[in-house]
Amino acid sequence: MPEGHSVHRIARQFDRNIVGRVVAASSPQGRFAEGAEMIDGRAATAVRAVGKQMFLEFDDDLWLRVHLGMYGAWDFAGEVVADPTIASANGRMGQTNQRGTVIDDPVMDAAGENSLTSIGAPRRTRVHVRMSEQTTGLAGDEADWPPPVVGQVRLRLLTDVTCADLRGPTACALQTPDEVSATIAKLGPDPLVDDVARGEEEFTAVVRRKPTAIGLLLMDQSVVSGIGNVYRAELLFRARQNPHTPGREVPDDVVRGIWRDWVRLLSIGVESGQMMTMDDLSPAQWRAAMARRDDRHWVYHRAGLPCRVCGTSIVVEEAAGRKLYWCPKCQA
DNA sequence: CATCGATGTTGAG
DNA sequence: TCAACCTCGATGG
Numbered sequence: 001m002p003e004g005h006s007v008h009r010i011a012r013q014f015d016r017n018i019v020g021r022v023v024a025a026s027s028p029q030g031r032f033a034e035g036a037e038m039i040d041g042r043a044a045t046a047v048r049a050v051g052k053q054m055f056l057e058f059d060d061d062l063w064l065r066v067h068l069g070m071y072g073a074w075d076f077a078g079e080v081v082a083d084p085t086i087a088s089a090n091g092r093m094g095q096t097n098q099r100g101t102v103i104d105d106p107v108m109d110a111a112g113e114n115s116l117t118s119i120g121a122p123r124r125t126r127v128h129v130r131m132s133e134q135t136t137g138l139a140g141d142e143a144d145w146p147p148p149v150v151g152q153v154r155l156r157l158l159t160d161v162t163c164a165d166l167r168g169p170t171a172c173a174l175q176t177p178d179e180v181s182a183t184i185a186k187l188g189p190d191p192l193v194d195d196v197a198r199g200e201e202e203f204t205a206v207v208r209r210k211p212t213a214i215g216l217l218l219m220d221q222s223v224v225s226g227i228g229n230v231y232r233a234e235l236l237f238r239a240r241q242n243p244h245t246p247g248r249e250v251p252d253d254v255v256r257g258i259w260r261d262w263v264r265l266l267s268i269g270v271e272s273g274q275m276m277t278m279d280d281l282s283p284a285q286w287r288a289a290m291a292r293r294d295d296r297h298w299v300y301h302r303a304g305l306p307c308r309v310c311g312t313s314i315v316v317e318e319a320a321g322r323k324l325y326w327c328p329k330c331q332a
Numbered sequence: 333c334a335t336c337g338a339t340g341t342t343g344a345g
Numbered sequence: 346t347c348a349a350c351c352t353c354g355a356t357g358g
Contacts, residue, residue, distance in 0.1 A: 003339050052340075070340045071352040152352075168352045170341055221341090228339045275339075300339090321347075322340085 002068055004051055004226020005269025008192055009083060010074055011049035014056060014164070016081040018044045021159040023058075028153040035174050036155055038062060044157075051187050051225025053171075055180055063180045064155075069170025077147045079161040083273075190225035191263040192270065199224075200259045207247040207255045214250050214258075215243025215324055224259070226266060230300045233325045234277035235261055237298040242331045243324055299325040 002010075025039035042058040049055075056064040066072075147163050149156070155166040166172060175183065188206070189199030203224050207217055217223050218232045227235070236243050239258050241250065268276050276286070277297055286296075298308060302325060303316035312329040 006339080067341075069351075070338060071350095072340090073352080154351095168350090170350075219340095230339050323338090 002052065002072075003228035003231050003269075003275070004049075004190065004192075005266055005273075005275070007052050007054055007068070007226070008049045008266075008270045009273060011047045011054050012083050013074070013076060013080070014044070014047040014054070016083070017076065017079075017162045018056070018157060018159060018164060019047055020044065021162075024158040026156050026158075028149040028156055032154050032172055035064070035172070038174055039064065039157070048193075049190075050184050050193050051190050051221055052228070053183065053187070055175075055184075061177050063175045063177065065171060065173050065175050065180065065183060066166065066169055067171035069168070072169035073167055075165040075167070077163040077165070078145065186222055188220070188222050188224040191266050193225075196263055199263075200256055203259045204252065204255045207250065208252065210247035212247055213244045213319075214241060214247050215326075216320055217247045218258070219320070219322070224262065227262060229322050229324075230275055230297065231262070231265060231277070233300040234275075234298055235265070236326060237331060238277070240330050243319070243326050299327055301325065 020043070022041065022043045023039065024041070025036040027033045027036040039058055039062065042060070042062065044056055044058055046057040047054065048057075052067060054066045056066070058064070068074075146156075146158055147165075149165070151167060153165045153167055154169060154172055157164045157166075189202050191199055194202075206223050207214065210217060210223075212220075215232065215236060218227050218235060219229070235258055238261055239254055241254055241258070247255075265275075265277060265279075268274075268279055275297075277300075278286075299314050302314040303323075305314055306312065307314055307327040307330055310327065310329045312327055314325055315328050316323050316325050318324070
């Protein structure tokens with residue numbers, strides 16, 4: 001489910017709440033029992049996010065690699081030092097659910113946008129808790145610690161005060177430092193990891209020599225990290241670029257423009273927790289778009305609807321097993 | 333309540 | 346090229 005921005009936000013969450021602490025690890029579901037046993041009792045020492053992958057380091061060069069795939073998620077519970085930009089009004093944080101106590105949680109407006117720009121002294125706020133039928137209303141009390149396991153939890157990481165549950169990941173594996181390096185080496189540049197100017201050169205050089213359609217190249221994690229189906233469609237529309245044009249035929253300045261736009265959209269996504277691809281909307285327009293739900297992109301998920309610019313019907317087609325949305329006139 | 337589809341990747345054929 | 350993986354909100358009856 002998450003594209004690159006979510007993974008970076010989750011990594012922040014780990015940095016604030018897990019890194020620097022000893023964790024108790026378990027695999028309630030059982031499918032990562034051996035790995036959990038290896039982690040159990042070690043301190044988390046660092047976290048890295050590259051593209052859609054997250055790497056969590058533990059004592060003695062033990063790394064955990066997690067890729068959430070399409071429906072994976074981390075649920076945080078207990079005492080959570082929230083990212084100040086996290087939208088928590090409804091208990092959601094990107095792909096991460098939160099329950100329990102949040103520290104330094106900013107006030108959010110109804111649209112889940114951060115309405116505070118400065119961060120005051122840490123304070124405690126109870127976040128909305130999704131109560132199951134069996135719970136007794138004691139959420140946040142000692143009676144709830146550790147939180148009951150709900151559903152299939154591949155991996156549970158528990159500190160004294162914070163619980164992180166991993167469910168439904170595509171990948172969850174232990175790696176050596178060399179294996180981590182090898183995994184990362186296969187990934188294209190990530191604007192939040194690599195030097196942005198160098199990333200632009202790498203991305204441009206690769207795209208400009210490939211016969212593959214630009215619409216496919218943007219989804220190729222070895223070409224550029226972190227872009228998924230939503231950002232692909234939106235980046236191409238914003239560039240007014242036909243998705244079928246071979247990479248090598250896309251003008252140099254257009255390729256560079258797409259990279260620079262990705263740098264911008266990723267940054268906005270990480271800071272806001274929203275996939276804001278219509279960032280020229282005013283706050284009021286944005287709130288209205290959010291309220292209408294599903295009405296916040298230029299072309300993504302808008303098949304058959306009129307293009308916001310020219311009114312032409314947005315087209316959807318299947319490309320490499322994924323839906324590709326675009327405007328045949330604006331992106332001719 | 334059953335079914336569908338999804339912001340993703342891998343590996344078999 | 347396609348099924349499998351795995352979860353859950355949206356949708357329809």
